[in-house]
Amino acid sequence: MARAVTPRRKAVNTALAWAVGLILFFPILWTILTSFKTEAQAIADPPIFLFFDWTLENYAIVQERSDYMRFLWNSIIIAGCSTLLGVAIGVPAAWSMAFVPSKRTKDILLWMLSTKMLPAVGVLYPIYILFIQLGLLDSRVGLTVVIMLINLPIIIWMLYTYFKEIPGEILEAARMDGAGLREELIHVLTPMAIPGIASTVLLNVILAWNEAFWTLNLTAVDAAPLTAFIASYSSPEGLFFAKLSAASTMAIAPILILGWFSQKQLVRGLTFGAVK
Amino acid sequence: MSLRNALCATTALLTLAGAATAENLVIATVNNGDMIRMQGLTDDFTKQTGHKVEWVTLEENVLRQRVTTDITTKGGAFDIMTIGMYETPIWGANGWLVPLDDLSEDYKVDDILPAMRAGLSHEGTLYAAPFYGESSMVMYRTDLMEKAGMEMPAAPTWQFIRQAAAAMTDRDNDINGICLRGKAGWGEGGAFITVTANSFGARWFDEDWNAQFDQPQWKEALEFYTGMMAESGPPGYATNGFNENLSLFQQGKCGMWIDATVAASFVTNPNDSTVADSVGFALAPNSEGIEKKSNWLWAWALAIPAGTQKADAAKEFIEWATSQGYIELVAANEGWANVPPGARVSLYENPNYKDIPFAQKTLDSILAADPTDPTVDPVPYVGIQFVAIPEFAGIATEVSQEFSAAYAGQQSVDEALAKAQALTNDAMEAAGYR
Amino acid sequence: MATRHSRSAARLMMAPAVVLLLGWMLVPLTMTLWFSFRKYLPLRGGDLGFVGFENYGRFLSSSSFWPAVQTTLVIVGGVLIVSVVLGILLALLLDQPIWGQGVVRILVIAPFFVMPTVSALVWKNMFMDPVNGILAHLWRFFGAEPVQWLSQASIPSIIMIVSWQWLPFATLILLTAIQSLDSEQLEAAEMDGAPPLKRFAYIILPHLARAITIVILIQTIFLLSIFAEIFVTTGGAFGTRTLTYLIFQRVLENQNVGLGSAGGVYAIILANIVALFLMRIVGRNLDA
Numbered sequence: 001m002a003r004a005v006t007p008r009r010k011a012v013n014t015a016l017a018w019a020v021g022l023i024l025f026f027p028i029l030w031t032i033l034t035s036f037k038t039e040a041q042a043i044a045d046p047p048i049f050l051f052f053d054w055t056l057e058n059y060a061i062v063q064e065r066s067d068y069m070r071f072l073w074n075s076i077i078i079a080g081c082s083t084l085l086g087v088a089i090g091v092p093a094a095w096s097m098a099f100v101p102s103k104r105t106k107d108i109l110l111w112m113l114s115t116k117m118l119p120a121v122g123v124l125y126p127i128y129i130l131f132i133q134l135g136l137l138d139s140r141v142g143l144t145v146v147i148m149l150i151n152l153p154i155i156i157w158m159l160y161t162y163f164k165e166i167p168g169e170i171l172e173a174a175r176m177d178g179a180g181l182r183e184e185l186i187h188v189l190t191p192m193a194i195p196g197i198a199s200t201v202l203l204n205v206i207l208a209w210n211e212a213f214w215t216l217n218l219t220a221v222d223a224a225p226l227t228a229f230i231a232s233y234s235s236p237e238g239l240f241f242a243k244l245s246a247a248s249t250m251a252i253a254p255i256l257i258l259g260w261f262s263q264k265q266l267v268r269g270l271t272f273g274a275v276k
Numbered sequence: 277m278s279l280r281n282a283l284c285a286t287t288a289l290l291t292l293a294g295a296a297t298a299e300n301l302v303i304a305t306v307n308n309g310d311m312i313r314m315q316g317l318t319d320d321f322t323k324q325t326g327h328k329v330e331w332v333t334l335e336e337n338v339l340r341q342r343v344t345t346d347i348t349t350k351g352g353a354f355d356i357m358t359i360g361m362y363e364t365p366i367w368g369a370n371g372w373l374v375p376l377d378d379l380s381e382d383y384k385v386d387d388i389l390p391a392m393r394a395g396l397s398h399e400g401t402l403y404a405a406p407f408y409g410e411s412s413m414v415m416y417r418t419d420l421m422e423k424a425g426m427e428m429p430a431a432p433t434w435q436f437i438r439q440a441a442a443a444m445t446d447r448d449n450d451i452n453g454i455c456l457r458g459k460a461g462w463g464e465g466g467a468f469i470t471v472t473a474n475s476f477g478a479r480w481f482d483e484d485w486n487a488q489f490d491q492p493q494w495k496e497a498l499e500f501y502t503g504m505m506a507e508s509g510p511p512g513y514a515t516n517g518f519n520e521n522l523s524l525f526q527q528g529k530c531g532m533w534i535d536a537t538v539a540a541s542f543v544t545n546p547n548d549s550t551v552a553d554s555v556g557f558a559l560a561p562n563s564e565g566i567e568k569k570s571n572w573l574w575a576w577a578l579a580i581p582a583g584t585q586k587a588d589a590a591k592e593f594i595e596w597a598t599s600q601g602y603i604e605l606v607a608a609n610e611g612w613a614n615v616p617p618g619a620r621v622s623l624y625e626n627p628n629y630k631d632i633p634f635a636q637k638t639l640d641s642i643l644a645a646d647p648t649d650p651t652v653d654p655v656p657y658v659g660i661q662f663v664a665i666p667e668f669a670g671i672a673t674e675v676s677q678e679f680s681a682a683y684a685g686q687q688s689v690d691e692a693l694a695k696a697q698a699l700t701n702d703a704m705e706a707a708g709y710r
Numbered sequence: 711m712a713t714r715h716s717r718s719a720a721r722l723m724m725a726p727a728v729v730l731l732l733g734w735m736l737v738p739l740t741m742t743l744w745f746s747f748r749k750y751l752p753l754r755g756g757d758l759g760f761v762g763f764e765n766y767g768r769f770l771s772s773s774s775f776w777p778a779v780q781t782t783l784v785i786v787g788g789v790l791i792v793s794v795v796l797g798i799l800l801a802l803l804l805d806q807p808i809w810g811q812g813v814v815r816i817l818v819i820a821p822f823f824v825m826p827t828v829s830a831l832v833w834k835n836m837f838m839d840p841v842n843g844i845l846a847h848l849w850r851f852f853g854a855e856p857v858q859w860l861s862q863a864s865i866p867s868i869i870m871i872v873s874w875q876w877l878p879f880a881t882l883i884l885l886t887a888i889q890s891l892d893s894e895q896l897e898a899a900e901m902d903g904a905p906p907l908k909r910f911a912y913i914i915l916p917h918l919a920r921a922i923t924i925v926i927l928i929q930t931i932f933l934l935s936i937f938a939e940i941f942v943t944t945g946g947a948f949g950t951r952t953l954t955y956l957i958f959q960r961v962l963e964n965q966n967v968g969l970g971s972a973g974g975v976y977a978i979i980l981a982n983i984v985a986l987f988l989m990r991i992v993g994r995n996l997d998a
Contacts, residue, residue: 122974
């Protein structure tokens with residue numbers, strides 16, 4: 001509904017939007033800036049905004065304390081694999097719900113969402129014991145599966161709304177031309193569904209990346225992702241704003257960069273299909 | 277299938293063969309400065325023994341929840357756990373820890389401070405070796421004290437502390453006379469208010485495990501604390517724990533700080549502290565007319581979960597990390613002021629360490645604490661700032677939350693005490709004590 | 711359009727997801743139910759036998775239960791209101807032609823990418839700290855007494871932190887919904903002389919109903935289980951103990967798994983009441 005507006009109006013809107021944007025972004029900006037300060041400058045009164053002696057020492061200290069790359073790698077593997085696995089399971093399910101709906105489709109969908117409502121901490125002991133018995137404790141495989149299951153309802157639901165957008169006539173036409181189920185899926189549906197799938201993947205990578213209960217409680221060394229990395233900086237000794245900022249920046253930077261690059265895709269994709 | 281079995285067997289054999297030479301130890305620890313330092317020095321251990329070490333460093337609360345889950349379910353995620361004086365006897369009694377009764381001759385187990393050794397044992401058997409030990413004491417700014425025209429006695433009373441705090445407070449210059457823990461959590465503000473209450477003659481339980489928050493001593497202690505903090509404490513002290521106060525003190529915003537003796541090396545370290553040159557020390561205070569002082573006893577210690585396959589290598593690590601040799605290693609690398617304190621008698625006999633300004637006060641504070649006789653009136657429990665029963669952590673955390681709400685002015689001291697009384701008795705009933 | 715052939719194929723394709731989720735629901739649920747009837751104290755030797763409904767009674771009669779339910783609802787409701795209201799305003803603003811739209815949009819979504827733990831740590835230490843926090847500096851700059859956020863305005867503070875994380879999500883969905891609005895209709899209304907407020911109330915808001923429902927549904931699911939934000943900032947003190955946090959305390963701090971499990975069952979019931987309520991609305995809106 002973009003309409004022509006007077007330049008004056010546009011200027012006012014621009015100023016307002018930028019102001020709001022900067023306020024919302026400020027905590028992140030401040031964290032990143034603080035990570036380059038010395039501890040003394042980090043708590044300077046009045047706060048120093050830009051004119052401080054930029055230093056990388058906090059990053060060096062954090063890296064020396066904990067091997068960032070190992071945590072990062074685990075985060076990438078777990079977030080990536082759980083999302084891919086979830087999509088692989090979710091696409092067929094969402095497809096069938098969208099194109100072969102039955103009376104119960106909506107109930108099944110809502111039931112799936114409701115599985116997310118069980119408070120995780122209540123089942124920590126049962127799941128922990130289960131993991132011990134299956135030998136999955138501190139393993140990427142176990143964690144990937146758990147994170148996948150946590151996000152699967154959201155994946156299916158998002159995909160479902162996208163698929164529903166695809167007009168049925170196109171499928172019918174393809175079928176008329178003699179396309180089988182396979183061809184229909186691969187040649188007709190997939191190209192149309194790619195944008196939706198892409199934004200589902202993005203959103204779920206973010207959710208998986210930020211999951212902090214199971215990733216912390218089911219890991220020790222081998223599978224510990226960045227959420228465990230940050231757990232050792234919650235309250236270190238004494239003056240620590242700069243080090244905390246450096247660790248925080250390291251923990252969120254990869255996902256922030258991914259998010260920025262895919263911003264357009266995410267904006268387009270978050271329509272949840274049929275919000276129109 | 278048979279091929280897979282064969283493979284498995286081979287792997288198992290290889291693992292076994294490897295066991296004799298080199299292990300990979302997984303150690304869960306807390307993110308305190310001394311432990312971080314230890315991580316930096318583990319190469320020395322690897323060089324000596326060939327064993328590799330993997331660290332899981334977590335913030336104190338997360339660490340507790342993580343290791344407790346693992347030990348109670350026999351998860352085996354860790355080969356060594358860093359635990360405290362509260363957990364050790366309870367876990368030891370449950371048979372969850374490997375007894376440390378066969379440590380080598382060189383280790384000199386008798387050199388461990390008797391108070392620490394007793395606190396980390398169950399029925400005379402040592403279950404965890406102290407990495408460092410602490411009591412609590414007064415740390416104060418000598419320059420501000422002088423400016424206020426007062427002199428800190430070696431063993432001050434609470435009444436003196438309050439007076440001095442008021443005299444040192446200078447709100448315009450952002451100086452608070454006293455900084456104390458108010459943060460909820462049994463190991464944070466809970467520990468502090470418990471020792472304070474001890475020094476006012478209060479106790480957690482009577483001999484029949486009835487909660488004692490309805491007694492006048494608790495009320496007196498709590499009112500004294502909130503009154504003093506309102507006069508001279510920093511804003512928002514209800515959310516301040518050890519680290520927040522350390523940070524404030526290092527920035528020069530506190531006149532006095534009563535907290536763990538290990539903090540002494542942080543506040544006197546010129547790299548981190550703006551007031552390093554002007555810090556004095558005194559014993560933790562008692563209330564006038566009451567003999568018990570408000571100092572606690574704590575140790576962070578290393579323990580081996582029962583059932584680990586790597587008990588021998590784990591013991592080697594513990595012997596390395598808590599030995600006199602390790603202390604010398606730290607001293608060579610970082611100076612004597614930064615060695616882990618409070619664990620060994622020999623450290624306090626070492627002439628190099630005697631020069632450290634806080635050494636003697638730390639030792640005196642530790643010696644003044646007796647976990648078997650923590651209160652004025654008799655109690656059925658062991659422990660000074662805690663009660664060594666499994667239920668305590670949960671109860672005390674909730675109680676301290678009520679207290680913190682009172683510090684923040686959300687409820688009165690009387691309301692907080694009444695709630696504490698009710699919830700403690702409830703929980704003790706549920707646990708079958710009453 | 712569905713043939714029998716495709717129907718059975720559809721079942722087959724749904725099967726893995728349904729079976730997995732059924733397992734993921736049933737296994738923990740059964741275990742929670744089982745433990746909730748037992749005296750299970752890990753620090754006192756584990757499972758000490760059947761106790762009937764004792765855990766349920768104890769959890770319900772504890773003085774912390776109703777305040778926890780109330781706190782949960784206040785926090786969830788507060789965040790929903792803040793994120794939906796501000797989300798609509800922000801979406802309306804971002805929909806206007808402005809210079810640098812792409813960059814502004816990035817700035818606005820960024821908080822959504824931040825880990826809850828990190829955001830809680832940053833807010834608590836660097837913003838809300840009453841001595842060294844940015845907000846305290848700001849307050850002092852204007853000559854005001856700094857607010858002791860986490861102790862004296864604990865629930866608003868937590869709502870603020872969580873809303874900051876979820877506002878981008880709400881804004882994005884609402885923005886796409888606004889963009890799909892038929893501009894001719896709006897222009898016609900403008901021509902007819904309808905004032906902006908009326909245009910908003912009669913054209914835009916009804917159009918957004920569906921998007922708002924979706925925001926509410928998705929966010930509620932996540933908000934009911936917020937944990938890190940409370941754990942890091944207040945540790946459940948100052949009246950910020952939600953039901954999830956209370957269960958955490960029972961299971962991990964009190965080490966009473968039976969009692970915690972009974973709490974878990976109550977939490978499921980509460981979640982389902984909320985869900986039922988939501989799905990009534992959403993269900994209607996989803997058919998549109």
